[in-house]
Every structure is written in C-alpha cells, then in structure tokens.
Amino acid sequence: MKIAIIGTGNLGKSIAKGLITNNAITTLYLTKRNLEDIQDLEGYKNVLLTTDNIEAVKQSDILIFAIQPAHFENILRDIQPYLTDKHVIISTITGFLIPQIEALIGSDQYIIRAMPNTAIAVGKSMTCLCSNENGKKRLKIAEAIFNRLGHTLAIPEAQMQAATVVCASGVAFWMRLIRATTQAAIQLGFDAKEAQELAMYTSEGAANLLITNGHHPEEEIDRVTTPKGCTIEGLNEMEHKGLSSSLIQGMVASFNKINNIKKEQI
Numbered sequence: 001m002k003i004a005i006i007g008t009g010n011l012g013k014s015i016a017k018g019l020i021t022n023n024a025i026t027t028l029y030l031t032k033r034n035l036e037d038i039q040d041l042e043g044y045k046n047v048l049l050t051t052d053n054i055e056a057v058k059q060s061d062i063l064i065f066a067i068q069p070a071h072f073e074n075i076l077r078d079i080q081p082y083l084t085d086k087h088v089i090i091s092t093i094t095g096f097l098i099p100q101i102e103a104l105i106g107s108d109q110y111i112i113r114a115m116p117n118t119a120i121a122v123g124k125s126m127t128c129l130c131s132n133e134n135g136k137k138r139l140k141i142a143e144a145i146f147n148r149l150g151h152t153l154a155i156p157e158a159q160m161q162a163a164t165v166v167c168a169s170g171v172a173f174w175m176r177l178i179r180a181t182t183q184a185a186i187q188l189g190f191d192a193k194e195a196q197e198l199a200m201y202t203s204e205g206a207a208n209l210l211i212t213n214g215h216h217p218e219e220e221i222d223r224v225t226t227p228k229g230c231t232i233e234g235l236n237e238m239e240h241k242g243l244s245s246s247l248i249q250g251m252v253a254s255f256n257k258i259n260n261i262k263k264e265q266i
C-alpha cells in the first residue's frame with residue numbers, strides 16, 4: 001500500500017513505526033515542516049521524508065492526517081486540487097467532524113476518521129473508525145491497515161469524542177496507573193526497575209485475562225479476593241479514597257474538554 005502520513009509528530013511517528021515494523025507498506029511518505037525529528041526513520045526501505053505535502057499526496061493512495069486540529073483546514077485546502085478517486089482520506093484529528101472535512105474537500109471523497117493511540121508503534125493500538133457515506137466503500141481498507149496494528153472497532157461518528165478519551169487519552173491514564181503501581185512497589189521494597197517490571201507485566205496479564213476469557217472484571221476480582229484477605233482490604237481502601245470515582249470524573253472532564261476544542265474550532 002502507498003501510504004502518506006501528513007504530520008509526522010507524536011502520533012504520526014507512532015503510526016509510521018507500526019507500519020514499518022509490520023511490513024504494511026509499499027511506499028511510505030512522511031511529511032512535516034521540520035524533518036529533523038524524524039531523521040531516524042530515513043534509513044528504512046521505501047520510506048521517504050518530505051516537507052512537500054502535495055508531492056506526498058500525489059504519490060500515495062492512503063492519506064493519514066496526523067497534524068494538530070488548527071493546521072488541518074489549511075492543509076486540506078492546499079491538497080484538495082490533487083485529490084483523485086484513488087485516494088482514501090484518513091483523519092486522526094480530534095474534534096474535526098466529517099461534515100467539516102466534506103465542506104472543505106467534497107462529500108464525494110472517501111473520508112474515514114480513525115482514533116488510534118500511540119501503542120500503534122508496537123502494533124497494539126485500540127483504534128475506533130467511522131466514515132462518511134462514500135467512505136463506507138473503503139472502510140475495509142482502513143480496518144485492514146489498523147487491524148495489522150492492533151484491534152479496531154467501527155463506531156458511529158457521534159461516539160468519536162468518547163473514543164478519543166477512552167482509547168487515545170486512555171494510554172496516558174493507564175501509564176499513570178502503572179506509574180503509581182510502580183511507586184507503591186518501590187515503597188514495598190522493590191528497586192525501581194523491578195517495580196516497573198512487576199507493574200507492567202501484571203497489568204498486561206490482567207488485560208489479557210479479560211481479552212482471552214471474555215469475562216467481566218469483577219469475575220476475575222472474585223477469584224483473587226480471599227475472604228478476610230489482603231486483596232479485598234487494599235481494594236476497599238482504594239475505593240474509600242475514590243479510585244473508580246476519580247477515574248470516571250477524570251475521563252468525563254477530558255470528554256468535556258474535547259467538546260470545547262470542537263466549539264473553539266467552529
């Protein structure tokens with residue numbers, strides 16, 4: 001597949017790493033105004049770095065946009081004259097709605113919104129997808145790309161803001177939980193490196209139990225909490241201090257902020 005990533009910053013570079021590692025490209029154009037930060041990707045076969053978005057668009061079929069929301073409109077205006085029927089437009093931009101994209105480049109384009117996360121760099125992104133009417137004809141292509149780089153779920157566009165919080169911002173939320181677990185493990189006597197090892201692999205194991213068994217989390221919790229044991233003592237203390245409540249409130253705050261980003265743009 002001939003893919004271009006327009007805006008190779010934190011997310012764009014993560015997508016590029018995932019695509020390169022998974023051999024999911026025939027050519028990969030990576031664009032940004034200052035190429036210094038992505039020089040490390042230059043040596044890979046069939047990977048081309050350029051500051052020229054139009055050249056990348058002309059040479060590619062799949063266009064993945066990963067610039068900041070404020071830059072998207074101007075870039076779409078610049079590349080619009082060069083779009084043809086071969087192109088699939090994939091936007092990862094937060095809060096930029098399909099009708100806004102259609103207003104700039106036309107509803108006859110194949111437009112898909114993807115919400116991946118930075119774990120795409122290691123082929124483990126949870127990516128939500130939606131499309132415009134025409135884009136439904138190319139949704140399978142987007143699913144094929146992102147399924148190689150993790151797990152996908154097609155959702156209505158109305159749920160895209162919520163998906164951003166749960167999946168994209170979610171990586172940061174989980175990192176903080178893993179970091180806090182590491183700090184506790186250090187206080188309980190492990191050195192920092194071992195503490196992080198324990199935290200990372202325990203969280204991986206917990207997630208995999210749910211993925212593999214399809215159980216509800218409480219079912220797995222019931223298997224661990226010995227009556228009058230140490231697990232329930234710790235778990236209840238965490239809940240007295242507001243663990244679940246604090247997570248839920250934080251995610252709702254994050255969601256409200258996205259709605260403001262959207263308003264600021266309109």
Ligand SMILES: NC(=O)C1=CN([C@@H]2O[C@H](COP(=O)(O)OP(=O)(O)OC[C@H]3O[C@@H](n4cnc5c(N)ncnc54)[C@H](OP(=O)(O)O)[C@@H]3O)[C@@H](O)[C@H]2O)C=CC1
Nearest residue numbers: 007008009010011032033034066067068069092093094168
């Ligand atoms: N970070 C994340 O985890 C996620 C981000 N997103 C969304 O993805 C988008 C990108 O986020 P993120 O990667 O964090 O942002 P970054 O700021 O890290 O990346 C954006 C990149 O765009 C480049 N850029 C700016 N202007 C242009 C231009 N005219 N042509 C080509 N490239 C340009 C910038 O480089 P330079 O200045 O050198 O041009 C920069 O590296 C955002 O819309 C965000 O909402 C979605 C899901 C997850």
Ligand SMILES: O=C(O)[C@@H]1CCC=N1
Nearest residue numbers: 094164165168169170
């Ligand atoms: O924090 C942000 O606004 C972007 C969107 C999701 C992840 N990063």
